[in-house]
Amino acid sequence: MTLQKQILIVDDDPVNRADLRTILTPEYRVLETENGAQALGVLRERPDEIALILLDLVLPGMDGCAFLAQAKAEQALASIPVIVTTRQDSEAAEIAALSGGAADFVVKPYRPQVILHRIANIIRLRETSAMICQVQYDRLTGLYSKEFFYQQVKQLLLLHPEQEYDIICSDIENFKLINDMFGVPTGDCLLRGVAELYTGLVGDQGICGHFNADRFACLLKRQACYTDTLFLRFGAQVNTLSNAKNVIMKWGIYPVTDRTLPVEHMCDRALLAARSIRGQYGKHFARYDDALRSPLLREQAITDSMEAALAQDQFQIYLQPKYNIKDDRLAGAEALVRWQHPEWGLLLPSEFIPLFEKNGFITKLDQYVWNKVCSVLQAWSGAGGVPLSISVNVSRADVYQADLIELLTATLEAYGLPASSLHLEITESAYTEHPDQLAATVRRLRELGFVIEMDDFGSGYSSLNMLNQMPLDILKLDMKFIQSETAKPVDQGILRFIMDLARWMNLSVVAEGVETRAQLERLQEIGCDYVQGYYFAKPMPCSAFEALLRNQQEAPPPAAASAAPSERRTQILLVADEDAAYRSQVRKTFGESYHVIEAADGHTAMGCIAHREQQIAAVVLSLTLPRAEGFSVLEVLQREKAVWKIPVVATAPGDARLEERALEQGADDFAAKPHTQRSLWKRVMRAMGVTSSRERERALEDAACRDYLTGLLNRRGLHTAALALRREDLPAAVYMFDLDNLKQINDTFGHAEGDRILKRFASVLRRQTRGSDILVRLGGDEFVVVMKQMPSPETTLKKGCSICRAFRQEEGCGPFPASCSAGAVICTRAETLTAETLAYADEALYRAKSNQKGGCCLWTGTHA
Incomplete structure (x- = not known):
């Protein structure tokens, strides 16, 4: 039912008011006043309810013209249309009324149809004008829309x-x-x-x-x-x-x-x-500037689609396993988020998390992650699995929300979970902002049973006093901090100090970003509690983590803690096939060169891949696994190609459609059954890009033996190269090089500049040596070069000085002069690269630096 519009009659004559009321009542609601002052009072009480005013010009007290002037002067009343009614049928009266702001002029006696039409037209005109005004002007600010x-x-x-x-x-x-x-x-x-x-x-x-x-x-x-x-x-x-x-x-x-x-x-x-x-x-x-456009348009596109992405579940939870360092067993996981965008593919958090932190959307995303993680934990609990905790991020914006505690507890209650199952990671930088408020919030969360982790410890500027005051359970060491500290033996005392401090404060320590065996051994030595990083496993979808968890639950615990690292060093070939006899044939074919692991179904295969993806050299995958799990495994491997770059040779009974589907879905090759094992061997080698025994060995060892920054050999590579030295390579010159200004460059200009200098020195070594020589970055700014078939001590010394001189003359080395020193020793025995030999070269290097930096000294068997 449409509400009737209200019309206000302002007239001191009750007969006139009665006539107008009779004319208007069927279509309009009528209000009446006797004078202008009363009318203003009514209008001020209900300005939005009056559609039109019928005004007599001749009124006691405030006449019609004075009323018009007052009403039009008030912003809230000015837009209400006024029709003047009077007996004065004169041009002067009409002009006076219209000049005062009246919308129309009606002469008494009233003609009902004329009045009704004029009223309807003026009200319609006002409503149209209001609609246009709403389109043209912003309601809140009054500016243009x-x-x-x-x-x-x-x-x-x-x-x-x-x-x-x-x-x-x-x-x-x-x-x-x-x-x-x-x-x-x-x-x-x-x-x-x-x-x-x-x-x-x-x-x-x-x-x-x-x-x-x-x-x-x-x-x-x-x-x-x-x-x-x-x-x-x-x-x-x-x-x-x-x-x-x-x-x-x-x-x-x-x-x-x-x-x-x-x-x-x-x-x-x-x-x-x-x-x-x-x-x-x-x-x-x-x-x-046009240069702004591309990255900012990308940011804008991300911002424009983030709400829809959340509603459509485009954000996916990935879990990075966390291991107990004592027994190499799963101890939990850290929840990370990926964005599976329908157009752009898989987006890593580095592209969208900083933007969400700036625009405030991070709070919604965090809450989404909390709910997803709780759903996963509930599913594990319902399946009777081993109760594991998952760490979730609590951003700075979350911490200062007044209802954070209620939100977290309500989420846990909705899924029937204890607070201890959810570890809350609060980044170190958040602790430096409003520490008193944060401490109160965190203290209350701990009282409720939540486990509190300080994330990225070592990346900010937190004081020891602040660390002591904050209620914490776990310190998480920053990834870059771990990598640099384990790479620089001279600075490793800091890492030990942090561990001792954590023990004194009864805190557990998690080291993230563990990528090498050396880092793991160092952390074991100083008593770290938990580790996570690519050395163990990369972040993975929840289904892959669950397969990894099932695999661990089904497997017996290792006989000794030392057995696991040994197994991790072995390259793995995974054969996933429902036929036990076929798996046995593959084991015989590849067993001498690889550690062969068998899987009879897709779940077991995914668990192996998730746990040992860095050690898997290739997968022989049956597409006829039970419940079509072969294609499921292939689909996951293809989807996660940015994470798991593992060659796959698909197998199945000869079928052109199966073969085509497998290759389209990402398999590197297809072997139709039945086939010979020799044929399978060649297909696997081709998928790995290896064509000979020697090349295969080099491919398997290369990643573990190379320094990630310079591409030269590392300590392990030096050991491998030493074993390969032959008698005809002797005599050999062993050089120890040290960059003279690297510490000053790092301290003054940062490690990025230092890394650039290290890479330039590696380039100099490549230019100044032969392809058969051995080039090693031993660690930090120390390099070892083994030059084969050096004819004399004079030639050895001359070559060392030549390399030092070439580095000094290197262009573009930055604000500090490029300089290196070298020590050399000549070896004639087959066991050339012993620790003793390197000690002699290091002694000669010390003498070179003592005499004058930038030169080379030859060890002669005497002490300075």
């Missing part, structure tokens, strides 16, 4: 082709957080204040618009110049507004040069410029 702003800009640019203009857009950093923390009314009040300041700034030099949320725009006649001072002053004015809470605005400027460009694209470019300086302290505005 986005669409009308575009239209007006386009007209101004066409009307004034000689005038130069700029589009200036702005947004407020973390405005969403302002709404979340202080409420939408506070945010709206802030936006209205910004709109008023915008209007004052632009004046008659342009026009302003409010697009949505915190985004404003203006078209402004080009100024002589724009400075940070100008925008800083505007920002200071914003912060004088009531309810302004340290508001930071960023501005983007697009100089209008191409007038054929759609106005919305001009505004987009100005907004891109504004976003390019988000988070940059002291930077208030930026001009648009």
Whole structure:
């Protein structure tokens, strides 16, 4: 049922009011007043309810003209249309009424149909005007709406082709957080204040618009110049507004040069410029540049699709296994997130997490992850599995939410889980912001049974006093910290100190980012509790982790803790086939060269891959596994190709369709059954890119024997090369090189510059030596070179000096002069590369550095 519109009659004559009431009542609700003062009172009480006023000009006290003047002066009443009714049928009276703001003029006596039509037309005209106004003007701020702003800009640019203009857009950093923390009314009040300041700034030099949320725009006649001072002053004015809470605005400027460009694209470019300086302290505005477009458009595309992605479950939970260092058994997992985008494929968190942390969406994503993890834990519990904990991230934005504790406890209650099953990782940098508030929140969470981890310890600037005050259970050592500390023996005391400190504080320690055997052994030596990293397993989908967990539960515990590392060093060939006899044949064929592991179904195969993916050289995969699990395994391997780059040879009874499907789904080759084992051997070798026994051995050893930074051999590679030395390679010169200025470069310019110098020295060594010589980065800035068939001590010394000189002359080595020193020793015995030999070369190096840096000394069997 449509509500009747209300009409206010203002007339001192009750007969006139009765006549009008009779005419209007069937279609309208009627209110009556006797004079202008009463009418103003009614209007002020209900300005939005009155559709029209019928006003007599001759009234006691405040007459009709005075009433008109007062009503039109008040903003809330000015838009209500007025029809004047009077007996004075004169042009002067009509002009006076219309000049005062009346919409129409009616002479008594009343003609009912004329009055009704005029009232209906004027009300319709008012409603149409209101609708147009709603389209043209933003309801909240009164500025032009986005669409009308575009239209007006386009007209101004066409009307004034000689005038130069700029589009200036702005947004407020973390405005969403302002709404979340202080409420939408506070945010709206802030936006209205910004709109008023915008209007004052632009004046008659342009026009302003409010697009949505915190985004404003203006078209402004080009100024002589724009400075940070100008925008800083505007920002200071914003912060004088009531309810302004340290508001930071960023501005983007697009100089209008191409007038054929759609106005919305001009505004987009100005907004891109504004976003390019988000988070940059002291930077208030930026001009648009084409170089900004690609990365910022990518960011914008991510921002535009993040809500839909969350609703459509495009974010996937990956679990990185965490192992107990004492028995090499699974002790839990860390939950990570990946974005399986329908167009862009698999996105790693480094591409979207920093953006979400800036725009505040990280809180929604974290809550999504908590729910997904709890669902996984509930499923494990329901299946009777071993109860494992999973660590989840709690971002800085989460920590300062007032309802964080209630949210976490409600999530656990919904899934029937104890608090101890969810470990909360709070990054180290969060502890330095508002530590008292954080400590109170974390203390309450611990009381409720949550396990608290300080994530990325060693990457920030936390003080020992702060560490002592914070309620913690676990320290997680930063990945880069672990990698650098285990690579530099001289600095390893720091790592031991942290372990001792953790023991004293009754904290467990998790080392993440463990990638090498040397790192693991160092962590075992100093008493680390748990480890995770690519040396054990990369992050994997939940299904793969569950297979890994089942595999561990079904397998007997290792006879000794030392057996697991030995097994990890062995290259594995996995044969997944339902036929035990076929698996036995494959074992015989490959058993002498590989550690062959058998799997009779897809679950077992996935568990093996998830646990030992770094050691798996190839997979022989049957596509006729029970329940079509062969194609399921192939699908997972293809989907996770960025993580698991494992060659796969698919097998099945001869079928062209099966073969085509397998190759399309990512198999490297297809072997139709029955086939000979010799044929299978060749297919597997070809899939691995290996064609001979010698090449196969080199391929298997190369990754483990190479220094990741320089590509030279590492310590293990040196040992392998020493075993391969032949009698005809002697005599050999063994050099020990040391870069003289590397520590100073690292301290002054950072490790990135130091790494560049290390790679340059490796290039010098390659140019100055033969392909058959042995080049090794021993660790840090120490290098070993073994040059075969060196004829004399003089030649050995001359070559060492030549390499040092070539490095000094190397161009582009940065602000410090490139310099290295060398010590050399000549070996004539077959057991050339012994520890004793390296000690002699190191002694000669010490003498070279003592005499004068940048030279080479030859060990002569005497002490300085």
